[in-house]
Amino acid sequence: MASVDPPGGETPPNILLLVTDDQGAWAMGSRMPELHTPALDRLQREGMSFETFFCASPVCSPARASLTSGRMPSAHGVHDWIRPEALARTGSPEPPFTPDFLDRATGADSLADMLSREGYRCGMVGKWHLGSSHRPAPGFDYWWAHQLGGGPYRDAPIWRHDPSSGRPVVPAEPTTEPEYLTDAISRQGLDALSHLAGEGAPFFLQVNWTAPHDPWFDGNHPEDLLALYEDTDFPSVPEAAAHPWFLPQNFPRAVADRHGALAGYCAAISGVDRSISVLLDDLEGRGLLEDTIIIFTSDNGFSCGHHGIWGKGNATAPLNFWEPSISVPFVVRWPDRIPPGVADARPASAVDLFPTIAELTGATPLEDPLRAGSSLAPRLRGAGDETAVESVAPIVIHDEYGANRMLRTERWKLVVRRDGPTELYDLREDPEEQHDLSQDRAHAALRHELRLELAEWFDRHQAHPLSGWRTEVDGTGQTAPVA
Numbered sequence: 001m002a003s004v005d006p007p008g009g010e011t012p013p014n015i016l017l018l019v020t021d022d023q024g025a026w027a028m029g030s031r032m033p034e035l036h037t038p039a040l041d042r043l044q045r046e047g048m049s050f051e052t053f054f055c056a057s058p059v060c061s062p063a064r065a066s067l068t069s070g071r072m073p074s075a076h077g078v079h080d081w082i083r084p085e086a087l088a089r090t091g092s093p094e095p096p097f098t099p100d101f102l103d104r105a106t107g108a109d110s111l112a113d114m115l116s117r118e119g120y121r122c123g124m125v126g127k128w129h130l131g132s133s134h135r136p137a138p139g140f141d142y143w144w145a146h147q148l149g150g151g152p153y154r155d156a157p158i159w160r161h162d163p164s165s166g167r168p169v170v171p172a173e174p175t176t177e178p179e180y181l182t183d184a185i186s187r188q189g190l191d192a193l194s195h196l197a198g199e200g201a202p203f204f205l206q207v208n209w210t211a212p213h214d215p216w217f218d219g220n221h222p223e224d225l226l227a228l229y230e231d232t233d234f235p236s237v238p239e240a241a242a243h244p245w246f247l248p249q250n251f252p253r254a255v256a257d258r259h260g261a262l263a264g265y266c267a268a269i270s271g272v273d274r275s276i277s278v279l280l281d282d283l284e285g286r287g288l289l290e291d292t293i294i295i296f297t298s299d300n301g302f303s304c305g306h307h308g309i310w311g312k313g314n315a316t317a318p319l320n321f322w323e324p325s326i327s328v329p330f331v332v333r334w335p336d337r338i339p340p341g342v343a344d345a346r347p348a349s350a351v352d353l354f355p356t357i358a359e360l361t362g363a364t365p366l367e368d369p370l371r372a373g374s375s376l377a378p379r380l381r382g383a384g385d386e387t388a389v390e391s392v393a394p395i396v397i398h399d400e401y402g403a404n405r406m407l408r409t410e411r412w413k414l415v416v417r418r419d420g421p422t423e424l425y426d427l428r429e430d431p432e433e434q435h436d437l438s439q440d441r442a443h444a445a446l447r448h449e450l451r452l453e454l455a456e457w458f459d460r461h462q463a464h465p466l467s468g469w470r471t472e473v474d475g476t477g478q479t480a481p482v483a
């Protein structure tokens with residue numbers, strides 16, 4: 001595999017992977033002028049932004065599993081958010097989801113496993129939500145983890161951590177974090193860097209915030225962050241009428257208090273931005289900032305009134321794949337290797353992250369015929385590179401959530417459901433997805449063609465025993481792996 005080698009054959013680059021929770025692509029300063037995010041603005045100025053980047057599933061656990069493995073949910077078996085009872089250790093031998101969620105028998109690989117084989121020192125701080133986080137997932141040297149997938153920002157449930165080793169205490173001891181969780185993640189990110197950096201080996205550090213996931217009210221966020229949004233009515237955020245599929249009982253306070261919910265949501269993002277600034281300053285102080293590839297993204301999209309809903313893929317019945325639910329930020333900064341201030345408008349997917357990191361670092365992943373993505377390294381090299389074959393090839397994005405699947409070209413979007421309505425949108429003429437063409441006789445041939453293409457693609461990129469198509473996933477969570 002070709003790599004984007006540093007000049008002079010230097011040490012492979014460090015990787016700092018920054019992942020937020022429920023941050024739609026619209027929630028960036030470049031699209032939302034009222035948002036206060038100087039650090040993210042800096043990353044966009046100094047790096048390349050992918051303007052139409054999509055998660056693999058519009059809910060956290062399957063989306064995160066796809067980020068770290070390059071597989072779609074039907075190839076890794078995590079199809080819904082993992083419920084607390086499947087994560088907490090209550091005296092039973094092992095919960096049904098363990099940190100090693102990727103079945104070794106399938107030949108799946110993970111980012112930390114791959115990079116640790118190449119000599120990287122790997123760390124994770126914050127939200128894991130791919131299994132019980134009471135011990136490090138394979139490949140990780142440093143581990144400071146939230147016990148669950150979300151919850152309050154004050155007194156958050158975490159696993160007790162041994163500062164001397166950078167790992168959880170053994171046996172695992174549950175505790176709570178008294179500091180504002182986003183600031184605690186900053187603190188532990190700095191601690192992780194002190195353990196991982198400067199020992200003659202490159203590092204991979206994944207920092208996973210729970211922000212801006214709710215709760216947004218009741219003192220969960222500091223007053224100084226909330227004060228940033230006192231004097232705005234959030235003009236960039238639409239106030240659409242409630243969609244008929246919306247389940248308002250999931251976000252009753254947001255529906256009743258739009259300003260309060262948006263202020264909390266944006267305060268949470270500004271808290272993450274402050275956290276990122278701290279990490280960048282630390283890397284700069286260590287002389288490592290220019291040798292570190294910084295990647296910023298989110299697990300899945302989110303709507304704060306967009307399309308007439310609050311929430312993501314499970315905010316509606318049936319589950320949805322509208323653009324705000326599936327589109328997320330994606331920014332990559334690597335000075336002198338990736339051109340700064342570039343916005344790439346062509347689509348890309350979260351399953352592309354695994355092969356992209358492999359190519360940028362020169363790492364060799366395990367062979368995996370079910371891996372679904374393609375490396376974005378040619379596009380990161382910049383426009384005009386003759387090796388950037390993706391600059392002219394058509395790009396098709398796929399998404400799934402249980403027995404619901406989506407195919408998206410640069411113009412068309414088709415959604416098929418085993419037990420529900422089909423949708424077809426012309427994104428060029430109808431970017432807000434207001435006019436479903438699936439029953440339009442003039443588009444019957446196109447609908448049939450896209451449906452065949454969708455079925456054929458998933459047939460190649462699924463492990464049939466793990467297929468979501470035969471599940472009963474309904475958006476209320478998963479307590480055991482498929483098969």
